[in-house]
Amino acid sequence: MNIRSFNSMRWAFGFVIGAASLSLARPAFTAELDAAAGGEPPLFAQGLLVKFRASATDAELADALQRGGLRILRHLRSDDTVVVASSGLGIMRAIEAIDRHGAVEVVEPNWVYQHQVVSNDPRYTDGSLWGMYGDTSPVSQNTFGSQAAEAWANGNTGSDSVVIGIIDEGVDETHPDLVANLWSNPGEIPNNQIDDDGNGFVDDVRGWDFFHDDASTFDAADGDDHGTHVAGTIGATGGNGAGVVGVNWQVKMVVAKFLGPAGGSTADAVDAVNYLTALKKSGVNLVAINNSWGGGGYSTLLHGAINGAAREGILFVCAAGNSGRNNDRVASYPANYNTTQGPSPASYDAVIAVAALTSSGAKASYSNYGATTVDLGAPGSAILSTVPGGGYASYSGTSMATPHVTGGAGLYSASHPVATAVQIRNALLSSVAPTSSLTKKTSSVATGGRLDVSGF
Numbered sequence: 001m002n003i004r005s006f007n008s009m010r011w012a013f014g015f016v017i018g019a020a021s022l023s024l025a026r027p028a029f030t031a032e033l034d035a036a037a038g039g040e041p042p043l044f045a046q047g048l049l050v051k052f053r054a055s056a057t058d059a060e061l062a063d064a065l066q067r068g069g070l071r072i073l074r075h076l077r078s079d080d081t082v083v084v085a086s087s088g089l090g091i092m093r094a095i096e097a098i099d100r101h102g103a104v105e106v107v108e109p110n111w112v113y114q115h116q117v118v119s120n121d122p123r124y125t126d127g128s129l130w131g132m133y134g135d136t137s138p139v140s141q142n143t144f145g146s147q148a149a150e151a152w153a154n155g156n157t158g159s160d161s162v163v164i165g166i167i168d169e170g171v172d173e174t175h176p177d178l179v180a181n182l183w184s185n186p187g188e189i190p191n192n193q194i195d196d197d198g199n200g201f202v203d204d205v206r207g208w209d210f211f212h213d214d215a216s217t218f219d220a221a222d223g224d225d226h227g228t229h230v231a232g233t234i235g236a237t238g239g240n241g242a243g244v245v246g247v248n249w250q251v252k253m254v255v256a257k258f259l260g261p262a263g264g265s266t267a268d269a270v271d272a273v274n275y276l277t278a279l280k281k282s283g284v285n286l287v288a289i290n291n292s293w294g295g296g297g298y299s300t301l302l303h304g305a306i307n308g309a310a311r312e313g314i315l316f317v318c319a320a321g322n323s324g325r326n327n328d329r330v331a332s333y334p335a336n337y338n339t340t341q342g343p344s345p346a347s348y349d350a351v352i353a354v355a356a357l358t359s360s361g362a363k364a365s366y367s368n369y370g371a372t373t374v375d376l377g378a379p380g381s382a383i384l385s386t387v388p389g390g391g392y393a394s395y396s397g398t399s400m401a402t403p404h405v406t407g408g409a410g411l412y413s414a415s416h417p418v419a420t421a422v423q424i425r426n427a428l429l430s431s432v433a434p435t436s437s438l439t440k441k442t443s444s445v446a447t448g449g450r451l452d453v454s455g456f
């Protein structure tokens, strides 16, 4: 089956295509799966993802669709052989029906993910950027901070030539502490309804919104506060006499929005990863992707997409999760993916999983951990950062710890411009400070380690 015949096939059968916006947030389409037994948090999925074999005939394809009771809703933007489908059989029965079908390469739930924030402290706590402090940093100190302020004092405040990807909600591009540090696609003329750089995305100036499938990477109606907060920790503008500062005073952040108000799906996550990987292939100096989200089960297709990013030299920094669990026992995705395994693996593990610390060095009670599957801790509780409308707010979660580490990857790349992904990963994990609350809870050193970028 090639793409052309598949397309003609789907038209011949009258399938509904291009209904992405209709496929989301429909209660009847979203099913709670019982895959997580034993009191674990429930897993949710929005239909199925099906990847058809390139060799499948039209007759085999029709048979698979019939046996699975499948109704194709749309194709992935990044892979036309993968479809999002609903099934009258229900998700798990449909998977059983076609799992071994000759036309089907992969069939899996289209998992629903949530961001990994746990609380929203409405108090405006100006100046409480403990996550940026070090034990000898100027003005303010906190031993358990990322020590970024010590790197700044040594002359490294980041670089405009370093690009960081954010897969999350949207990011408020009008925020005065962010606008200077958001990526702008040099090959794309804004708002002319033309895909000037020919990458398949019309007017993708700041990135792309895979949730709505449009070019606006901030939607006030969706909130988009979580993504805006994450961006501020990676790279709110430093030295502008206003608001907060990120780990990087200057950097370029590209937005791949896939979380909507009710979460995001595997389908959109795969497209987001593949979009950023394609940017790297086209020459953008994309060093790392921040992933402050999770909640679904294992996905072969997402694992393959992350492996593709890893092969292009992109680190994939992930929140460990907020259910207080041991990820060595119950996997939390995407944090538990390992890019030396799965489809077309890379030669190194690009995934870095991050636990959250409080300002007194305790492992946050909500933070997942794992002596082999979680790499390091970072400041995660009571983190002040940017929110839409030009404001600031304090949030807590492994969502907030993760961008400290992603920001650290950017900071290291700024001072080591030719460093490979493996070298940046090693720098992050070999420089950690031993932390008693993380003993046997993270893998980075025997005693458990927390982020320390003071030497970057």
Ligand SMILES: [Ca+2]
Pocket: 188, 195, 196, 197, 198, 199, 200, 201, 202, 203, 204
């Ligand atoms: Ca484009």
Ligand SMILES: [Ca+2]
Pocket: 188, 189, 190, 191, 192, 193, 194, 195, 196, 202, 203, 204
């Ligand atoms: Ca354009």
Ligand SMILES: [Ca+2]
Pocket: 209, 212, 214, 215, 216, 217, 218, 219
């Ligand atoms: Ca949008």
Ligand SMILES: [Ca+2]
Pocket: 177, 236, 237, 238, 239, 240, 241, 242, 243, 244, 245
């Ligand atoms: Ca600022």
